Structures are given as C-alpha cells and as structure tokens.
Amino acid sequence: MDVQEQVIRLRGVRKSFGSTVALDGLDLDVSRGEVHGFLGPNGAGKSVTIRVLLGLLRRDAGEVELLGGDPWRDAVELHRRLAYVPGDVSLWPGLSGGEVIDLLGSLRGGIDRRRRDDLVERFELDPRKKAATYSKGNRQKVALVAALASDAELLLLDEPTSGLDPLMESVFQDCVLEMKAEGRTVLLSSHILAEVEKLCDRVTIIRRGRAVEQGTLAELRRMTRSTYRVETERPVDGLASIDGVAAVHVEGRTTVFEADDAALDAALGAVRAAGVRSLLAQPPTLEELFLRHYGDAAATEADRR
Amino acid sequence: MTTVTTIAPPPASSTTRARGSWHGTGRLFRLALRLDRTRIVMWTIGTAALVGVSATSIDGLYTTDAERLAYAQITRDNAAMIIQAGPGYGLDRPTNGAILMNEVAVWTFVLVAILGIMATARATRLDEETARAELVRSAPVGRHAGAAAGVLSVLVTLLVVGIAVAFACVGAGFGVVGAVAFGISLVGVGMVFAAITAVAAQVASTTRGTRGLALSVLGAAFVVRAVGDVSAPWFSWLSPIHWGQAVRAYADERWAAPVVSAAVALGGLAVALRWADHRDFGAGLLPPRPARATASRWLTSPIALAARLHRGPTIGWVVGVAVLGAFYGVVADQAEEMLADNPELADFLAGLGGASITDAFLATGLLVVGLLAAGCGVSAALRMRAEESAGRADPLLAAPVSRTTWAGGHQLVVLAAVVTVTVAGAFAQGLGAAVSMGDARQVGRVTVAGLVMAPAPAVLTGFAFALAGAAPRRAALAWAALVLAASMGLLAEVLGLPGWARDLSPFQHVPAMPAAPFRLAPVLGLIVVAAACCLAGLAGVRRRDLAVG
Ligand SMILES: Nc1ncnc2c1ncn2[C@@H]1O[C@H](COP(=O)(O)OP(=O)(O)OP(=O)(O)O)[C@@H](O)[C@H]1O
Ligand SMILES: [Mg+2]
Numbered sequence: 001m002d003v004q005e006q007v008i009r010l011r012g013v014r015k016s017f018g019s020t021v022a023l024d025g026l027d028l029d030v031s032r033g034e035v036h037g038f039l040g041p042n043g044a045g046k047s048v049t050i051r052v053l054l055g056l057l058r059r060d061a062g063e064v065e066l067l068g069g070d071p072w073r074d075a076v077e078l079h080r081r082l083a084y085v086p087g088d089v090s091l092w093p094g095l096s097g098g099e100v101i102d103l104l105g106s107l108r109g110g111i112d113r114r115r116r117d118d119l120v121e122r123f124e125l126d127p128r129k130k131a132a133t134y135s136k137g138n139r140q141k142v143a144l145v146a147a148l149a150s151d152a153e154l155l156l157l158d159e160p161t162s163g164l165d166p167l168m169e170s171v172f173q174d175c176v177l178e179m180k181a182e183g184r185t186v187l188l189s190s191h192i193l194a195e196v197e198k199l200c201d202r203v204t205i206i207r208r209g210r211a212v213e214q215g216t217l218a219e220l221r222r223m224t225r226s227t228y229r230v231e232t233e234r235p236v237d238g239l240a241s242i243d244g245v246a247a248v249h250v251e252g253r254t255t256v257f258e259a260d261d262a263a264l265d266a267a268l269g270a271v272r273a274a275g276v277r278s279l280l281a282q283p284p285t286l287e288e289l290f291l292r293h294y295g296d297a298a299a300t301e302a303d304r305r
Numbered sequence: 306m307t308t309v310t311t312i313a314p315p316p317a318s319s320t321t322r323a324r325g326s327w328h329g330t331g332r333l334f335r336l337a338l339r340l341d342r343t344r345i346v347m348w349t350i351g352t353a354a355l356v357g358v359s360a361t362s363i364d365g366l367y368t369t370d371a372e373r374l375a376y377a378q379i380t381r382d383n384a385a386m387i388i389q390a391g392p393g394y395g396l397d398r399p400t401n402g403a404i405l406m407n408e409v410a411v412w413t414f415v416l417v418a419i420l421g422i423m424a425t426a427r428a429t430r431l432d433e434e435t436a437r438a439e440l441v442r443s444a445p446v447g448r449h450a451g452a453a454a455g456v457l458s459v460l461v462t463l464l465v466v467g468i469a470v471a472f473a474c475v476g477a478g479f480g481v482v483g484a485v486a487f488g489i490s491l492v493g494v495g496m497v498f499a500a501i502t503a504v505a506a507q508v509a510s511t512t513r514g515t516r517g518l519a520l521s522v523l524g525a526a527f528v529v530r531a532v533g534d535v536s537a538p539w540f541s542w543l544s545p546i547h548w549g550q551a552v553r554a555y556a557d558e559r560w561a562a563p564v565v566s567a568a569v570a571l572g573g574l575a576v577a578l579r580w581a582d583h584r585d586f587g588a589g590l591l592p593p594r595p596a597r598a599t600a601s602r603w604l605t606s607p608i609a610l611a612a613r614l615h616r617g618p619t620i621g622w623v624v625g626v627a628v629l630g631a632f633y634g635v636v637a638d639q640a641e642e643m644l645a646d647n648p649e650l651a652d653f654l655a656g657l658g659g660a661s662i663t664d665a666f667l668a669t670g671l672l673v674v675g676l677l678a679a680g681c682g683v684s685a686a687l688r689m690r691a692e693e694s695a696g697r698a699d700p701l702l703a704a705p706v707s708r709t710t711w712a713g714g715h716q717l718v719v720l721a722a723v724v725t726v727t728v729a730g731a732f733a734q735g736l737g738a739a740v741s742m743g744d745a746r747q748v749g750r751v752t753v754a755g756l757v758m759a760p761a762p763a764v765l766t767g768f769a770f771a772l773a774g775a776a777p778r779r780a781a782l783a784w785a786a787l788v789l790a791a792s793m794g795l796l797a798e799v800l801g802l803p804g805w806a807r808d809l810s811p812f813q814h815v816p817a818m819p820a821a822p823f824r825l826a827p828v829l830g831l832i833v834v835a836a837a838c839c840l841a842g843l844a845g846v847r848r849r850d851l852a853v854g
Contacts (some may be wrong), residue, residue, distance in 0.1 A: 051699075052853075054699075054703050055702070056699060056702060056703075056850070057850045057851070058850055075702070075707065075708075076705045076706065076707045079702075079703060079704055079706070079707070080705040082703075083703075084699075084700070084703035086699060088696065089854070090695050090696040090697050090699075091697070092610075092614065093511065093513075094613070094614070094617070095596075095613070096597050098595035098596075098597060098599045098600065099596070099597055099600040099601075099604060101600075102600030102604070102605075103597050103600050103604055103605065103610060104700055104704055105702075106600070106604075106605035106606075106706050107605070107606070107607070107701065107704035107705065107706055108705060109705070125534070127598045127599070128595040128596055128598045129595070129596065130596045132434070132510075132511060133510075143700065146700075156703075174351045189345065201457075208342065210523040266463040280635070294354075302487060
C-alpha cells in the first residue's frame with residue numbers, strides 16, 4: 001500500500017494580528033479520505049487556520065499545502081475543489097435561502113439539482129424565505145446545503161452544526177458519513193464531542209495556536225491515564241511513589257488510582273503484592289480527555305516535551 | 306347570600322408597569338452617547354463649519370446696503386432661487402443675516418433631517434435587526450429603554466449641533482437672537498425627522514426599509530415646501546422643513562413655530578411607541594413576502610450578485626437625482642428672465658465668457674447632479690466594504706472566485722451606477738429645460754453635458770474604492786473627500802488657499818458644459834485618475850487579509 005496522500009499539510013505556520021499571536025508554529029496533517037476533527041478551546045486558532053487554508057488570511061511564516069497547492073496563490077483553482085461552511089453564517093439580507101444556495105453552487109460551476117432539492121428536504125429548509133428572516137439554525141442550514149450539494153473533494157467545516165437542533169445534527173452526521181463513503185475529505189472543527197467521536201477518524205487538538213496532540217481517538221485515550229479501582233486483601237503499599245500514578249484514594253480495602261499506560265505494569269505489581277480480589281479499569285471519558293488537553297496542565301505538559 | 310369576591314388588581318398598577326418599560330434608559334443613554342461620540346463630533350464640526358464658512362464668506366461679499374439690495378432683487382422673485390433657498394424672509398430689508406439664512410438654511414435643515422433619520426434608524430431598527438438589542442433587552446431593562454436611549458442620544462446630538470451652529474453664526478459676527486432662533490429651528494426639524502424615522506422603524510422590518518421610508522418623506526417634504534414657497538405659501542406648512550423656516554431666523558423671529566415641530570415630534574414618537582407595543586420584537590407592520598425558492602438564471606456570477614446588491618439603492622438615487630434635475634431644468638427658463646432686470650448679473654456673466662445665463666444655470670444644476678452621483682458612488686463603494694466586514698465576502702471567495710473578480714465586479718457595477726445616475730439626472734434636467742423653453746434640442750445637449758460630467762464623480766468613487774481596498778479601516782474618509790470636493794471652491798476663496806488646493810477637487814476640472822465648451826484633455830485625465838484609483842483598490846484587496854468585523 002502506498003503512503004496516504006496528504007490533502008492538508010501545515011508546518012510551523014504563524015499568524016499574528018498586531019500583538020495577538022493567533023497561530024504560533026502550527027503543524028497539521030490531513031490525509032485523503034479521512035474525517036479529521038479539529039479541536040481546541042475558544043480562541044485557540046481554529047477559525048484562523050481555516051481562513052488561512054481558504055486564502056482569506058495570509059500566513060506570516062511557515063508552509064501550507066492544500067490539495068497540492070498554495071492556498072494564497074492558487075486560491076481560485078483550489079476553491080473549485082473544496083467547499084466551506086462557517087460557524088457564523090452571514091447571508092445577504094435581500095436574497096432568499098434558495099437563491100443563496102443556487103448562487104454559491106453556480107459559482108462553483110453548477111449545482112446538482114436533484115442533490116440540492118434532496119438536501120433542502122432532508123434539512124427541512126424553507127428556501128423561499130428572505131435571509132434576513134431566517135433563524136440562526138436555518139442560516140446554518142443554507143450554508144450546509146450549499147456546501148454538501150457540491151461535488152467538492154474537500155470540505156472545510158468550522159463548527160458547522162452550531163445552532164442545529166439534535167434532529168438536524170443527526171441529518172448532518174449522516175451526510176458527512178455519506179461523504180466519507182464517497183472518499184471525500186473533511187476537516188471538521190467542532191466543540192461537540194459526541195459528533196467528533198461519531199465522525200472523526202483522527203483528531204488534532206490545538207491550543208494557543210499550536211498543535212498539542214494529534215492521532216486517533218484510541219491513541220489519544222491511550223496517552224491519557226485511565227482510572228483503576230481495585231479491592232485487595234491488605235492495604236496497597238508504595239503506589240503513590242510510582243512515577244505516572246496519581247490521585248490515589250484509599251477507602252478501607254478499596255483503592256482507586258489513576259495510572260499512565262507506561263506506569264501500569266509497576267502499579268499492578270504493587271497491587272498484586274497486596275492480594276487482588278477484584279479490578280476495574282475505566283478508560284477516560286471523552287470529556288476528561290479533552291478537559292485535560294484544553295486545561296492549563298496540558299500547556300505546561302506540551303511545553304515540557 | 307353568596308359573597309362575590311372580586312379579584313384584587315395586581316399590585317403593579319399600570320403606572321408602575323409603564324415606568325418599568327423605561328427601566329435602564331439612563332444607563333443605556335450613557336452607553337449610546339459613548340458609542341456615538343465620534344459621530345456627534347463629526348456632525349457638529351461638519352454642520353457648524355458649513356454655516357460658519359458661509360457666514361464668513363457672506364460677510365466679506367456684502368458690505369454695503371446697495372450690494373445687499375442687489376442680492377435681494379436677484380433672488381426674491383426668482384423661482385429657481387426660491388426652490389433652493391426658500392421664501393426669502395427678511396429680504397425686503399435685507400441684512401447679512403437674512404442673506405445667510407437664504408443661502409444655507411434649507412440645506413442645513415436637510416442636513417439635520419438626514420442626521421435625525423440616520424441616527425434614529427441606527428438606534429431603533431438596526432439594533433433590533435442585528436440582535437444587539439436582544440442582548441441588551443435580556444438584561445433587566447425595560448422594553449422601551451433601548452429605543453428611548455437612542456432617541457435621547459439623537460436629541461443630544463441635535464442640541465449640540467444647534468448650539469455649535471449658533472456659536473458659528475455669532476462667531477462670524479452675526480446677531481445672537483437670530484443665531485438662537487436658527488439653532489432652535491435646526492433641533493426642531495431634526496427631531497421631527499427622528500420621530501418620522503421612529504414611526505418608519507415600526508412599519509418596515511429592516512434598517513434599509515426604515516431609512517428608505519424616512520428619506521422618501523424627506524424628499525417629499527423638500528418638494529412640498531419648494532412648490533409651496535413658489536406658488537402657495539399655505540401649502541408649505543405641510544412640510545416639516547417649513548416649520549424650521551417659519552421660525553424666520555434673522556428676520557422677524559416667530560417663536561411659536563418651534564412649538565409645531567416639538568408637538569409633531571412628540572406625537573410621532575408617541576405613535577411609534579404605541580405601535581412598538583403592539584408588534585413583536587424584530588417584526589414590522591409590513592409583513593415580509595415569500596421570496597424566490599431558486600435563483601434566477603442570471604444570478605450566477607459575482608458581478609451579477611454585485612448588480613443585485615447595488616440595484617435597489619441605485620434606483621433610489623436615480624429617481625431622487627432625476628427629480629432634482631427636472632426641477633433645475635424647469636426653472637432654468639426663469640434664469641433668463643431674471644437677467645433682463647439685473648445688470649449686476651450681466652456683469653457676472655461677462656466673466657463667464659459670454660455664456661447665456663440659462664446655460665450657466667444648467668451647468669450649476671449639473672454640478673449638483675454630479676455631486677449627488679458621487680454620493681451614490683461613495684456609499685456604494687462602502688457597501689462593498691460592509692459586505693466584507695459582515696463576512697459575506699467569505700462564501701464567495703471560498704468558491705472559485707478571485708479577489709479581483711469580486712472587487713472588480715463591484716467596481717464595474719458601481720461605476721456604471723454612477724454614470725447612470727449622472728446621465729439620468731442630466732437627461733431629466735434637459736427634459737425639464739426642453740419643456741419649459743419649448744426647445745427640444747436642450748435634451749441632447751444637457752444629456753451630453755452630463756456624460757462629460759460623469760468622470761468627476763467617478764474619481765471620488767474610485768477614491769472610495771482605493772480606500773476600501775488599501776486602507777479599509779479608513780474607508781469612511783471617502784465621505785470627507787466628497788464634502789471637501791463639494792466645498793473646495795468656496796473654502797479656497799474664504800480661507801485664501803492657493804490655486805492647487807482648489808484643483809484637488811475633480812469638479813474643478815470638468816468643463817462646465819453647456820456654459821463652457823468641451824475640452825477632451827481634462828476629461829481623459831479624470832478617467833485615468835479614476836481608473837488608477839480603482840486599480841489601487843484592487844491591488845489593496847489582493848494583497849491584504851480579508852478582515853471580518
Ligand atoms: N481579524 C482578527 N483580528 C485580530 N485578532 C483576531 C482576528 N481573527 C482572530 N483573531 C484572534 O486570533 C485568535 C484565534 O481566534 P480563532 O477565531 O481562530 O479561535 P477559534 O479557535 O476559532 O475559537 P472558537 O472556538 O471560539 O471559534 C483569537 O485570540 C482571536 O482573538
Ligand atoms: Mg472559531
């Protein structure tokens with residue numbers, strides 16, 4: 001099998017606005033055919049990254065390769081092959097939703113009528129309303145239909161489901177899975193973890209304009225401490241002094257602790273010496289995983305590495 | 306026997322509830338003042354400077370009674386002048402104050418009316434449309450507090466403008482009583498149009514619709530008073546602009562006239578308030594109609610979208626400028642009659658190189674048409690900038706549309722609009738002149754003169770595009786350039802500026818047809834400058850980040 005083709009490749013990208021550093025040496029890799037989650041706390045630089053990828057902003061330094069081209073220089077050519085949905089959709093107040101969808105479609109060189117009408121129906125969008133009178137979710141749907149009706153090979157989605165109701169959210173997830181089955185690539189920035197878990201093959205977590213973690217969800221889980229709950233015959237000795245073990249709690253014969261995968265062997269050795277009666281391992285929940293990466297601890301950890 | 310228990314009225318009596326809906330007005334008022342302070346300062350300086358400069362210039366021009374009488378004779382019975390200046394109160398025994406009022410009052414009233422309209426539309430509809438007001442209203446503030454604070458801030462702006470204008474008059478050596486009367490009449494007219502806008506904001510559900518309605522009322526008010534002043538004085542009383550004129554500043558002041566303005570303003574605000582109580586947040590009394598479900602066949606390119614976006618406002622400008630142009634054309638005929646009994650004007654004409662007074666008048670009318678076309682162009686160029694900062698350029702540029710295509714499309718459409726407005730105004734003026742003189746040839750020659758004028762507004766439009774492209778945060782300075790270009794002739798005279806300063810205005814370079822002969826070189830020069838400005842704007846757009854916000 002040959003090496004997977006890179007659709008997006010960023011190396012050491014920097015972007016500042018005056019004294020605000022938005023991107024601070026960002027690396028990002030997205031390969032063809034994957035749905036790539038792009039996560040990070042508010043203000044981390046996700047939207048700025050996507051706007052750099054669209055050639056709306058010009059990077060200050062670093063390398064950016066998008067579909068084999070340079071997003072600033074080859075913007076027009078590249079945009080034939082991608083579609084974009086912003087998180088905060090602003091539409092022309094005088095045009096109807098249907099007009100906006102058709103306009104954006106024809107700019108990309110025509111729109112598949114059947115697909116468009118099908119999507120309008122699936123998203124329960126009324127295309128006859130003036131954009132000024134749409135609710136936030138409905139504005140979002142207009143942009144989604146315009147993007148999903150295109151035959152773009154890459155979709156850049158910046159919090160595309162903000163404002164959608166759960167029913168529409170699941171329509172959206174179905175659409176993305178269909179795209180994936182067709183072999184298209186999706187970069188999905190999102191704060192909705194359930195959505196990320198359901199859709200994304202790999203994720204990149206950024207903080208303060210830098211990638212702090214990249215990998216499959218399973219890999220990220222492995223890198224994070226799991227929680228263990230053991231019942232022993234005697235009190236467990238020396239657990240707290242093992243490097244990589246934390247949050248040790250003892251309640252009678254029950255001991256609860258967290259351990260890195262690397263420290264697991266040593267920790268279990270200590271537990272076994274106390275006579276194991278039962279053992280329960282609990283991988284981190286998605287929330288725990290992200291809170292660890294979003295919080296301040298993650299920053300210092302990433303800096304140490 | 307059964308006792309009938311009456312349900313006690315709720316503890317909150319209607320008066321306390323009414324007060325509750327104003328809760329928080331004070332704090333929001335301070336916020337509005339802070340947000341508006343730059344605008345207040347700009348409007349104040351602009352209006353006071355306009356009046357002050359005119360006052361100084363009149364003081365220098367008319368030094369003897371004979372000169373003042375000559376002025377009065379020229380203007381008093383001349384319909385063309387009355388349309389622009391009003392009935393000419395105090396010109397039977399003319400003072401410099403009366404001359405000043407005759408020259409600037411009507412236009413200053415129009416200016417403060419626009420101030421009242423723009424500021425009120427922003428404080429009422431725009432806030433509601435952008436859902437800023439939603440955030441505010443979710444705080445413990447009353448339902449009317451936001452709009453009330455906005456209207457109060459408009460009132461403060463008008464008061465500051467009125468006081469500044471009064472000081473400008475006094476500073477230029479004019480009497481205090483007249484200055485106070487003029488200041489009061491300005492506040493009155495501004496507040497009436499603020500109230501009209503508040504009512505319009507209840508009727509229309511968009512900011513654009515609100516401004517459009519209120520500006521139409523202003524246009525109608527101008528026409529009504531023009532017609533009334535010329536032919537039937539009672540008719541003028543239907544126009545809010547006349548309520549300002551009727552104060553007769555620097556003539557025999559009528560202190561009861563501002564009461565009319567105040568009463569109508571309060572009445573209008575009360576109506577707006579009543580209607581606001583009966584409608585939903587964000588809705589208007591005019592229900593929105595269902596729009597197209599699919600795009601028409603021609604709406605397929607960035608330039609088609611630009612055409613669609615600029616279409617509505619351009620139609621508004623064309624209609625407005627055409628009406629004004631037709632007026633100039635119709636009264637141009639009378640300019641000739643006036644010449645017969647005014648030797649002073651004959652002397653003045655000698656300086657124009659033998660052109661007829663009619664042609665001189667037509668050329669002046671075309672200058673006004675050109676300035677208005679420049680206004681259309683500048684506002685349209687800034688609309689492109691607004692598209693960008695509202696984030697609506699993003700989806701276009703995320704499609705295979707280059708920045709050049711996007712911005713260039715706007716430039717082409719806007720330049721076409723500017724030429725259309727100029728030529729339409731000139732055509733209407735030519736038509737008016739042809740009808741009043743019974744000379745069909747006027748249509749052609751005035752229209753051609755308009756076409757020759759078009760490069761001048763195109764230069765100002767190009768300048769606005771250059772700013773929007775290369776210095777987007779300073780783009781609003783294009784308005785300053787327009788005001789300077791409009792007043793440069795007068796300013797250069799009053800301030801004694803050197804000739805090159807005057808030459809900065811593109812309007813100094815267009816041949817004043819039909820009064821002056823056509824010259825190719827300056828027209829070509831203006832076209833080159835306009836094109837260079839547009840290209841600079843394109844280069845700017847291509848080079849920089851596209852900023853949202
Ligand atoms: N045009 C701009 N001018 C100045 N600063 C900007 C601009 N655009 C973004 N920034 C700054 O860049 C940083 C990154 O912003 P960005 O919008 O990329 O965050 P984000 O990761 O998308 O956050 P969110 O999850 O809230 O959408 C922020 O500090 C923001 O204030
Ligand atoms: Mg964002």
